[in-house]
Amino acid sequence: MRLIIGGYAQGKLDYALQKYHVDSRNVFDGSIPDRAEVINGTVIINHLNTYIRQSMTDGKSPETEIFDFIDKYPDCVIITDEVGNGIVPIDEFERGFRETIGRIQIELAKMAEEVERVICGIGQKIK
Amino acid sequence: MMILIIGGSSSGKSAFAEDMIVSLSKEKKKYYIATMKVYDAESEKKIERHRILRKGKGFITLEQPVNIQNAIDKIDSRECNALLECISNLTANEMFLGDIPKVADTVAGKIVDGIKQLNDNVSQLVIVSNNVFEDGNVYDSATMEYIKAMGLINEKLGMLADSIIEVVAGIPVYIKDC
Numbered sequence: 001m002r003l004i005i006g007g008y009a010q011g012k013l014d015y016a017l018q019k020y021h022v023d024s025r026n027v028f029d030g031s032i033p034d035r036a037e038v039i040n041g042t043v044i045i046n047h048l049n050t051y052i053r054q055s056m057t058d059g060k061s062p063e064t065e066i067f068d069f070i071d072k073y074p075d076c077v078i079i080t081d082e083v084g085n086g087i088v089p090i091d092e093f094e095r096g097f098r099e100t101i102g103r104i105q106i107e108l109a110k111m112a113e114e115v116e117r118v119i120c121g122i123g124q125k126i127k
Numbered sequence: 128m129m130i131l132i133i134g135g136s137s138s139g140k141s142a143f144a145e146d147m148i149v150s151l152s153k154e155k156k157k158y159y160i161a162t163m164k165v166y167d168a169e170s171e172k173k174i175e176r177h178r179i180l181r182k183g184k185g186f187i188t189l190e191q192p193v194n195i196q197n198a199i200d201k202i203d204s205r206e207c208n209a210l211l212e213c214i215s216n217l218t219a220n221e222m223f224l225g226d227i228p229k230v231a232d233t234v235a236g237k238i239v240d241g242i243k244q245l246n247d248n249v250s251q252l253v254i255v256s257n258n259v260f261e262d263g264n265v266y267d268s269a270t271m272e273y274i275k276a277m278g279l280i281n282e283k284l285g286m287l288a289d290s291i292i293e294v295v296a297g298i299p300v301y302i303k304d305c
Contacts, residue, residue, distance in 0.1 A: 003296070005295065005296055007261060082135065082261075082295070083135075083262075084134075084135025084136035084137055084138055084258075085135040085136075085258040085259070085260065085261035085262065086135070086136075086258075086259055086260070086261060086262025086263075086264065087259050087262060087264065087266060087270060087273075087274065088136065095169075098136050098137060099136065099137045100137075101137070102135070102136055102137020102138055102139075102296075103137055105137075105296040105297075106137070106138075106139045106296050106297040108296070109295075109296035109297050109298055110297065115295075115296065115298055117295055117300075124300075126295055126298045126300050127298050
């Protein structure tokens with residue numbers, strides 16, 4: 001698994017598409033696909049942050065599905081927004097979201113064979 | 128020697144900082160200078176999480192929510208290391224101590240001065256600070272002043288520090304190398 005992390009609108013998906021030549025049908029935005037939705041080749045999960053937010057809004061724990069997916073597709077690319085570089089939100093849900101996504105990203109980074117941070121469309125290999 | 132560690136919320140910066148000071152210290156005595164005040168169940172939970180995180184690592188904990196230089200009196204020799212956790216709480220505590228929030232320059236000046244003194248009285252000082260600068264939001268004037276104070280402190284500590292490390296998803300990114 002490869003992890004791409006970076007701020008909002010930094011060109012993370014374009015960077016990944018150029019680097020990994022992924023079929024656009026295998027790019028899933030803010031969702032974890034079922035086996036039936038995936039075709040042969042590398043899979044990209046874009047906006048994992050959106051998925052985590054939705055899952056938490058629905059009262060579920062996002063970790064299980066994410067890690068199950070990686071088990072099934074160990075060659076996937078996961079793209080996620082960096083959201084922790086700000087002031088602690090007043091809203092309790094927002095605080096919880098920031099913490100959950102941070103912890104998930106740490107776990108993903110540990111598992112990943114490569115971690116890149118994208119700024120201004122440029123990837124910086126940090127692992 | 129001063130090492131500045133910076134990262135966002137839940138970036139793994141504390142765990143990284145603790146592991147770093149443990150590996151630097153070996154047989155040396157090491158202090159954990161805690162700055163967070165308990166004011167509700169959530170802060171209590173946060174403090175508890177950090178306690179568990181550093182359990183068994185052999186830290187002596189000093190509570191110093193304001194006047195950071197006063198921690199020196201509680202340290203028994205210069206041959207020790209200290210981990211200061213963290214600048215964001217220390218800054219909030221100093222800034223919002225009285226009825227009226229203090230201005231950024233005053234708060235930053237006091238904290239940086241206190242840290243300089245602390246650094247002169249320990250062997251190695253590791254400081255954890257926070258990246259609170261990149262959410263693009265515009266807040267009320269007190270919060271903006273707080274962000275400004277944090278920026279000033281990070282900038283000044285950055286100049287003083289021998290090394291600066293940013294932690295991203297638990298991974299160290301070296302900003303300034305010694």
